[in-house]
Amino acid sequence: MTTQVNILLTGNELMNGDVIDTNSVMFAQQLNDIGLTIRKKVTIADDLLLLQAEIVQLSQTAEVLIINGGLGPTIDDLTSQALAQACGVDLHLNPDAHLHLQKWAKRRNAKLNKPNLKQAYLPLGCEIVANETGSAVGFSIKLGQCLIICTPGVPSELTHMLKDEIIPNLQQLFPIPTKHSLVRFQTFGLGESTLQALVNDNLPDWPNEIEIGFRAAMPVLEIKLSAQCQKGKAILPQWQNKLRDLLGDHILSTGKTNHITIADYLVPLLMKSQQRITLAESCTGGLIASQITAIPGASAVFEAGFVTYSNDMKSKMIDVPAATLINHGAVSKETVLAMAKGALAKSNADYVIAVSGIAGPDGGTKDKPVGSVWIAWGNQQALHAKYYCIPVARQYFQQIVAARSLDLVRRKLINSQESPHYDQVSYNKFIK
Amino acid sequence: MTTQVNILLTGNELMNGDVIDTNSVMFAQQLNDIGLTIRKKVTIADDLLLLQAEIVQLSQTAEVLIINGGLGPTIDDLTSQALAQACGVDLHLNPDAHLHLQKWAKRRNAKLNKPNLKQAYLPLGCEIVANETGSAVGFSIKLGQCLIICTPGVPSELTHMLKDEIIPNLQQLFPIPTKHSLVRFQTFGLGESTLQALVNDNLPDWPNEIEIGFRAAMPVLEIKLSAQCQKGKAILPQWQNKLRDLLGDHILSTGKTNHITIADYLVPLLMKSQQRITLAESCTGGLIASQITAIPGASAVFEAGFVTYSNDMKSKMIDVPAATLINHGAVSKETVLAMAKGALAKSNADYVIAVSGIAGPDGGTKDKPVGSVWIAWGNQQALHAKYYCIPVARQYFQQIVAARSLDLVRRKLINSQESPHYDQVSYNKFIK
Numbered sequence: 124m125t126t127q128v129n130i131l132l133t134g135n136e137l138m139n140g141d142v143i144d145t146n147s148v149m150f151a152q153q154l155n156d157i158g159l160t161i162r163k164k165v166t167i168a169d170d171l172l173l174l175q176a177e178i179v180q181l182s183q184t185a186e187v188l189i190i191n192g193g194l195g196p197t198i199d200d201l202t203s204q205a206l207a208q209a210c211g212v213d214l215h216l217n218p219d220a221h222l223h224l225q226k227w228a229k230r231r232n233a234k235l236n237k238p239n240l241k242q243a244y245l246p247l248g249c250e251i252v253a254n255e256t257g258s259a260v261g262f263s264i265k266l267g268q269c270l271i272i273c274t275p276g277v278p279s280e281l282t283h284m285l286k287d288e289i290i291p292n293l294q295q296l297f298p299i300p301t302k303h304s305l306v307r308f309q310t311f312g313l314g315e316s317t318l319q320a321l322v323n324d325n326l327p328d329w330p331n332e333i334e335i336g337f338r339a340a341m342p343v344l345e346i347k348l349s350a351q352c353q354k355g356k357a358i359l360p361q362w363q364n365k366l367r368d369l370l371g372d373h374i375l376s377t378g379k380t381n382h383i384t385i386a387d388y389l390v391p392l393l394m395k396s397q398q399r400i401t402l403a404e405s406c407t408g409g410l411i412a413s414q415i416t417a418i419p420g421a422s423a424v425f426e427a428g429f430v431t432y433s434n435d436m437k438s439k440m441i442d443v444p445a446a447t448l449i450n451h452g453a454v455s456k457e458t459v460l461a462m463a464k465g466a467l468a469k470s471n472a473d474y475v476i477a478v479s480g481i482a483g484p485d486g487g488t489k490d491k492p493v494g495s496v497w498i499a500w501g502n503q504q505a506l507h508a509k510y511y512c513i514p515v516a517r518q519y520f521q522q523i524v525a526a527r528s529l530d531l532v533r534r535k536l537i538n539s540q541e542s543p544h545y546d547q548v549s550y551n552k553f554i555k
Numbered sequence: 556m557t558t559q560v561n562i563l564l565t566g567n568e569l570m571n572g573d574v575i576d577t578n579s580v581m582f583a584q585q586l587n588d589i590g591l592t593i594r595k596k597v598t599i600a601d602d603l604l605l606l607q608a609e610i611v612q613l614s615q616t617a618e619v620l621i622i623n624g625g626l627g628p629t630i631d632d633l634t635s636q637a638l639a640q641a642c643g644v645d646l647h648l649n650p651d652a653h654l655h656l657q658k659w660a661k662r663r664n665a666k667l668n669k670p671n672l673k674q675a676y677l678p679l680g681c682e683i684v685a686n687e688t689g690s691a692v693g694f695s696i697k698l699g700q701c702l703i704i705c706t707p708g709v710p711s712e713l714t715h716m717l718k719d720e721i722i723p724n725l726q727q728l729f730p731i732p733t734k735h736s737l738v739r740f741q742t743f744g745l746g747e748s749t750l751q752a753l754v755n756d757n758l759p760d761w762p763n764e765i766e767i768g769f770r771a772a773m774p775v776l777e778i779k780l781s782a783q784c785q786k787g788k789a790i791l792p793q794w795q796n797k798l799r800d801l802l803g804d805h806i807l808s809t810g811k812t813n814h815i816t817i818a819d820y821l822v823p824l825l826m827k828s829q830q831r832i833t834l835a836e837s838c839t840g841g842l843i844a845s846q847i848t849a850i851p852g853a854s855a856v857f858e859a860g861f862v863t864y865s866n867d868m869k870s871k872m873i874d875v876p877a878a879t880l881i882n883h884g885a886v887s888k889e890t891v892l893a894m895a896k897g898a899l900a901k902s903n904a905d906y907v908i909a910v911s912g913i914a915g916p917d918g919g920t921k922d923k924p925v926g927s928v929w930i931a932w933g934n935q936q937a938l939h940a941k942y943y944c945i946p947v948a949r950q951y952f953q954q955i956v957a958a959r960s961l962d963l964v965r966r967k968l969i970n971s972q973e974s975p976h977y978d979q980v981s982y983n984k985f986i987k
Contacts, residue, residue, distance in 0.1 A: 151571050402841075428840070432860070
């Protein structure tokens, strides 16, 4: 029997449809990873009586109760008060929480106001859980046989607290009886159903003892192989190799990562080979540059990006000949190749990406519909260009163009001889 | 007292983190719109005993219980069975549901198989709810005083069923006694605790009849005022005005919006005044440009952005004098002003933002610690520059710098005479 966890989410914004609850997914994935099972999840508004009653009830049916939300400084944040009442203890000024708040305020050169200070009033007898990023500490207390842990509702704060504090602690408190074996691949360029079909077609005798799971975290798709029994564990390495051979360079990395963009995989490759990259962006409008510069140490591989949104600026900033624009249009092979050449010349970088397309919702034509994009990429020795048509909403279009562009350079850097799957699925009838 | 609704969501995929629950948002928004309140939401896995127990419990605390999921053809779809057991009735082949399935199969030129037929076995005495799109009908039944409605988990099927069947029915069964009044403000630049403190200090006699709620959706913070009773509704306009006066130009807009960045508020202002903006970005590395170009129609206000990450490229791309960089450093008032002037000259735009800072984690010095940033903004007539120190993790730093930069231009465009709150909280001891 695995350890059971109940989850209690609180917040008016969760009840009136103002926000989508993504914290639940975080809890589920991370608790499952350490072998804990979520038994029940309850969501209620910021209502003291309801909160108190739920805490009592949920603490009686699981070994762990995690409460999420209601730790903020405002009067509708009621978790501490409800928990104190459920446990039959008073709220008091917790010295550890107070110290945390003082440090937090000092870092921002601000004074603690009264609403802030409310966050240090916690149930007597609780232990605090560090919060590296926000003002509200987490805290834990026992009620009967149940360990209750209170966590902040702000997703970024929760992420840190789970990773650094709560998960390692729970892992120690509730070790998994028999550890299951786990292998993960991060992939890009194959959809979930395509992956499933590829496995069905090419590895039809996939063993029951190895479970395949998928976790989509656009643009990366994680594949998880897990084995519980002895036989499964024994054959896992050989099937892991078969799957790796099948997926080829669609695999970005093996093992667990928190990488969220393809730039996370490309920048280390550039660093390792001491190569710099530059960008000439039209339809992605700076998105590719921002994904590269989101990574610490990006200055080693990136000096300049050119966001050339208008035709005029394509010529002025990176010397795209006016004739090219007039004869072929801004969304053309000739233009992106000229953009790539110009950006390389102006920046002295080794690698380049140039993109020009129609992000929509307006601006499409019969020949070049919304979703059309030309991508040029390469280096001084060899520049390539490809057309894709990705007819999705503007922001997804920009994200996909950024991901594919970065992936094309990644493939060049690892000398991939494969054709990525997205080359097959995109229809090319509009290529001129 | 408004009508209370409980929601019960079922599905293993909701418990293991494989999907994000978006149906809840659909329920909440549509039920709120017709004046119903969601009291509690419970999510559990596909477990017969747990389901049955929850149905009984949730039916005792609300006038309506909506069950979502578990209507499918597979063995882990258990809603009908659990509901029948909870109501103490048998499952039988429901003729209406059977007819629906036969029509559904005929449309697809398919034969009903045994798993399909399972979907027509419903609790005795229930009424079916039409499903225009899928194979599973919904159904409703009374348990004690509670109306229980079972709905499909597939979002597209749920959408239709809610809109066409359930919402109109509930509206008729539970007419709104008196509609509550609601006012929303989108704000930027004030934290939740500061807002609460501002209200406490300046509007100490805030009436109980008007509820204040906050929703943080970084970087925007939404404030929601709601009044249920007659008195509250009568005085809402005057307190809304008082709050508006208090918050001044920290208010981005009034009413409900889905805007997620400050660019969403700035771009329409630029469009309206037919002004164009350009950017010279160092530490934000293209993020500001990408936020502007994420907005449809951005080409009307944006032609070019300069991502000048290295010193050398600041000089080459936008003519920052080498002497300025040598004498004052890249993170200095002189440099950002030169970047702003250069970008304006090269792009012929009307407005400009230039940023240079130390995003970290490395690169800080004693005089210019990680988190330091100079922002220049303005137009040909007047350029301004300000120093902030925002010592937070790299990606948050970049997001906050982008938001403040855009907000500073927004304030200039609306001729704001105020000093934004973030000018007070940031310490300026490092200003040279």
